[in-house]
Amino acid sequence: xxSVGLHLPTLSVQEGDNSIINCAYSNSxxxxxxxxxxxxxxxxxxxxxIRSNMDKRQGQRVxxxxxxxxxxxxxxxxxxxPGDSAVYFCAENNRNQFYFGTGTSxxxxx
Amino acid sequence: xxxxxxxxxxxVLKTGQSMTLQCAQDMNHEYMSWYRQDPGMGLRxxxxxxxxxxxxxxxxxxxxxxxxxxxxxFPLRLLSAAPSQTSVYFCASSYSGTGELFxxxxxxxxxx
Numbered sequence: 001x002x003s004v005g006l007h008l009p010t011l012s013v014q015e016g017d018n019s020i021i022n023c024a025y026s027n028s029x030x031x032x033x034x035x036x037x038x039x040x041x042x043x044x045x046x047x048x049x050i051r052s053n054m055d056k057r058q059g060q061r062v063x064x065x066x067x068x069x070x071x072x073x074x075x076x077x078x079x080x081x082p083g084d085s086a087v088y089f090c091a092e093n094n095r096n097q098f099y100f101g102t103g104t105s106x107x108x109x110x
Numbered sequence: 111x112x113x114x115x116x117x118x119x120x121x122v123l124k125t126g127q128s129m130t131l132q133c134a135q136d137m138n139h140e141y142m143s144w145y146r147q148d149p150g151m152g153l154r155x156x157x158x159x160x161x162x163x164x165x166x167x168x169x170x171x172x173x174x175x176x177x178x179x180x181x182x183x184f185p186l187r188l189l190s191a192a193p194s195q196t197s198v199y200f201c202a203s204s205y206s207g208t209g210e211l212f213x214x215x216x217x218x219x220x221x222x
Contacts, residue, residue, distance in 0.1 A: 031208070032208050032209075034210065034211070036213075041216075042215060042216070043114075043200055043202075043213035043214055043215050043216050044153070044200070044211075044213045045213070046210050046211070046212070049210060089152060089153065091153075091211075093207070093208055095207075096141065096158060096160055096166075096207030096208065097155055097158065097168060097169075097207075098143070098153075098155060098211060099155070099169075100145075100152040100153040100154070101152055102150060102151060102152040103152055
């Protein structure tokens with residue numbers, strides 16, 4: 001089966017600092033990747049996505065980087081705010097199936 | 111738009127009982143899917159559908175059935191519940207199988 005892993009299960013950052021959450025994926029045939037944010041008791045919310053023909057994509061305060069050579073995905077959050085505290089999941093898509101990582105819990109320290 | 115609506119939000123079952131988790135979306139999405147979320151395991155795909163009348167198995171399909179008679183609805187059936195099916199279940203939909211997934215709020219199921 002697919003294997004989507006996250007390098008760190010927890011991450012604590014000071015408010016205002018930048019956050020970087022990493023993710024490794026195993027299937028080189030995966031062609032679409034998404035980052036989700038999940039707050040306690042809620043469903044995952046879309047943050048940003050990237051297709052395999054791109055290396056970088058930027059959104060509002062977030063950037064996703066894709067390194068296909070080493071099968072690595074990262075999410076960068078600029079000027080992290082207390083509202084960014086949540087669990088973050090990466091997901092890869094292959095043949096209409098999404099495979100999710102186990103999540104990284106981000107805590108923002110005021 | 112309501113988005114993706116799941117019912118019930120909470121359910122307690124006894125081992126061997128059956129039940130259906132309902133999922134409806136009003137975004138005219140062709141793709142719908144069910145996931146279970148367990149502590150430390152992330153979200154795992156149970157079943158998915160790329161359109162009405164078409165369903166397929168995901169990573170963990172055993173013990174679950176689905177059907178897709180309309181574009182809007184994608185119910186998940188547990189025919190004989192087991193304690194191992196205690197989990198939080200999420201339904202998600204997308205325009206296609208390779209686009210942003212929109213998730214429901216989840217259904218927390220406990221099997222005693």
